[in-house]
Amino acid sequence: MGYLEGKNAVILFVGLYIVVVAGIAATGNVFVASAVGVFGSLFLYVIVAVLMRTQVTKDFYVAGRTIGSIPIGSSIASNWMSGASFVSMAGAIAVLGYDSMPYITGWTLGYCIAAFMIAPFIRRSETFTVPEFVETRAANWSIARVIAVLMLFIVSFTYLVAQLVATGVIIGRFLGLPAVLGAFLGSAIVILFAGTGGWRSVVWVQVTQYWILITAYWIAFLTAAYVAGIFKPWPHFGYGELLTQLESREISFGLKAFTEPFTKTFGGGTGEINWILSAVCLMLGTVGLPHVLSQFYLVKDVKTARYGVGWGLTFIALLYLTAPVYAILARSAFSSAWGMPIDQVKQLAWIQKWLPTGLVKITDLNGDGILQPIEMSFHKDIVVVGMPDMFGLPWFIAMIVAVGGLAAALSTANGLLMVMTVGATRDIYKRFINPNVTERKEVWVGRAMLIVLAIISGFAGARALMDPTFSRYVALLVGWAFVFATASFTPIIILGIFWKGLNKYGIVAGMIAGMGIALPYVIGVGLMGVSPIIFGGHKIGTLAWGVVAFFVNLIVATIVSLATKAEEANPPETIEFVEKLKIPE
Amino acid sequence: MVVEKEEVDVYRRYWSRLKKITAIWMIAWTIPAIFLQLPANALKHIKILNGIPLHWFMAAFVSIILGISLIFLYAYVMEKTDREILDRA
Numbered sequence: 001m002g003y004l005e006g007k008n009a010v011i012l013f014v015g016l017y018i019v020v021v022a023g024i025a026a027t028g029n030v031f032v033a034s035a036v037g038v039f040g041s042l043f044l045y046v047i048v049a050v051l052m053r054t055q056v057t058k059d060f061y062v063a064g065r066t067i068g069s070i071p072i073g074s075s076i077a078s079n080w081m082s083g084a085s086f087v088s089m090a091g092a093i094a095v096l097g098y099d100s101m102p103y104i105t106g107w108t109l110g111y112c113i114a115a116f117m118i119a120p121f122i123r124r125s126e127t128f129t130v131p132e133f134v135e136t137r138a139a140n141w142s143i144a145r146v147i148a149v150l151m152l153f154i155v156s157f158t159y160l161v162a163q164l165v166a167t168g169v170i171i172g173r174f175l176g177l178p179a180v181l182g183a184f185l186g187s188a189i190v191i192l193f194a195g196t197g198g199w200r201s202v203v204w205v206q207v208t209q210y211w212i213l214i215t216a217y218w219i220a221f222l223t224a225a226y227v228a229g230i231f232k233p234w235p236h237f238g239y240g241e242l243l244t245q246l247e248s249r250e251i252s253f254g255l256k257a258f259t260e261p262f263t264k265t266f267g268g269g270t271g272e273i274n275w276i277l278s279a280v281c282l283m284l285g286t287v288g289l290p291h292v293l294s295q296f297y298l299v300k301d302v303k304t305a306r307y308g309v310g311w312g313l314t315f316i317a318l319l320y321l322t323a324p325v326y327a328i329l330a331r332s333a334f335s336s337a338w339g340m341p342i343d344q345v346k347q348l349a350w351i352q353k354w355l356p357t358g359l360v361k362i363t364d365l366n367g368d369g370i371l372q373p374i375e376m377s378f379h380k381d382i383v384v385v386g387m388p389d390m391f392g393l394p395w396f397i398a399m400i401v402a403v404g405g406l407a408a409a410l411s412t413a414n415g416l417l418m419v420m421t422v423g424a425t426r427d428i429y430k431r432f433i434n435p436n437v438t439e440r441k442e443v444w445v446g447r448a449m450l451i452v453l454a455i456i457s458g459f460a461g462a463r464a465l466m467d468p469t470f471s472r473y474v475a476l477l478v479g480w481a482f483v484f485a486t487a488s489f490t491p492i493i494i495l496g497i498f499w500k501g502l503n504k505y506g507i508v509a510g511m512i513a514g515m516g517i518a519l520p521y522v523i524g525v526g527l528m529g530v531s532p533i534i535f536g537g538h539k540i541g542t543l544a545w546g547v548v549a550f551f552v553n554l555i556v557a558t559i560v561s562l563a564t565k566a567e568e569a570n571p572p573e574t575i576e577f578v579e580k581l582k583i584p585e
Numbered sequence: 586m587v588v589e590k591e592e593v594d595v596y597r598r599y600w601s602r603l604k605k606i607t608a609i610w611m612i613a614w615t616i617p618a619i620f621l622q623l624p625a626n627a628l629k630h631i632k633i634l635n636g637i638p639l640h641w642f643m644a645a646f647v648s649i650i651l652g653i654s655l656i657f658l659y660a661y662v663m664e665k666t667d668r669e670i671l672d673r674a
Contacts, residue, residue, distance in 0.1 A: 240635030306660035
């Protein structure tokens, strides 16, 4: 059954869902209505997943390679935007100001590189997985595939754990239920999405989740923007006066203005060179992440891949262009409490609600009874999570935000789990253990792998919620994944597509050199407190260093390939493979 | 034999055009990714739209819109190239 044929079931469910939530709310029990609203949204995804169920391996692995450009765009966007993008990014900007903007440019403009140099060719390769692509390009050298699978597992697993943590936190924040329960619920629910139809289910669940998450983000944003009066004529251009007000308030309290550049550290570095290089590293890293690349396999053809990435970035931008304005709204809301008597601040409705959660802390450091900026501190999640209360918006806005945050965390979790499942089934089981497996059995092996992986990551997510040290390592690894991808996969994939001369010796040498440059720096500077390299008076942070590793990889791979007879060292099949990539079907 | 040779020529022409287009678009990409952001310290004094500093607006809005336009433009130009060179062959 196709997505469109199932449309009636989906519409019927959504109608029923709204009636039930509104009905419960009408009885006055807002908490139950919120809980039903939040959990009810999960059923919608399950319905979509079941409608798209399949037994065919090609559907399971690459959604039959049939997805059009607008659906794949939505799926690229929700696969990409994690729980953290939804819940924490506006908050990070509200805290760091201009110095956090590499998140905005860095996590979007990578898709340009994907469109020009990667996505169409990955699709044309007609391989099923990134490790398979790497192995084929490295003259069918199985070790290359094993290394690629390992990398895929390390990156995707830490990422998935972070998503399950986010699921737990969202359920905890909004419904007051134990966060650990939320993490397990998250892992159980993604088994349902992915187990039914592999990528075919996941991609359509992701499409649904994208539209839910972006609608939720925009509803909360537009309502707050309306209350704050920045529709002049539209919030994304209309916040000039509000920003001027905010900055003069900051300066009058002796702070640096919000948009003042290069006053804080980013990724452990300082100054504009670090700012630019960090952003470029995030862009290069984006296109080396296996779960990002995997989306490019699902499209109809090369042309769809190109337009699909365009829609993908458009849909991502709907959130990423909004987050900076969101940040300014929130910052001007909470800065309005500065200079007020502390007793009076504690009477504010939203402070009263959020003070017990620890997301907001107020301490009268100098004992004068007046709130100074330094005396009020925030967790970065408060911006999106607490915004409906800051602006006194009705209860259902908070529920909509919770539904959206959950959609964001789950949509990324789906994709990651699917990438690992395909990796375990196709790149390990079928490639090394049982190459002659029947199609039906292969899909069932996939489902079994999926359940095992989901349970393991569920436990890891629970552990991260209970153990702050473990959780800190997960957060660090997620950030570093970009450095590692930039240092290892990205240069090899680009070079492999555009230069026939790259051979397996060059591939291995390049990846080892790139990681050899990146890993010690990341561990030294990021973990052990070694002081970073200073360039032009500015500290070079771990993210910015990734760009150096990228070029080292590129240069070493080129030199080693040339030294080992370059093209001549490639067997005819490899040359044929590269030739095929060049010409669309 | 003759047909094959022609085919190879077409492919070669297509690939050299594609490489040229890729190079142009990657150079264009450095504008939003790098060059619009570099002069942040100078742009911060310029206020637009009733008080938004230009360096902030470059990162928060302009560069991403430019990125999106570049991708769609690329897709369009490549679609035309596909038709022009491959379909005619």
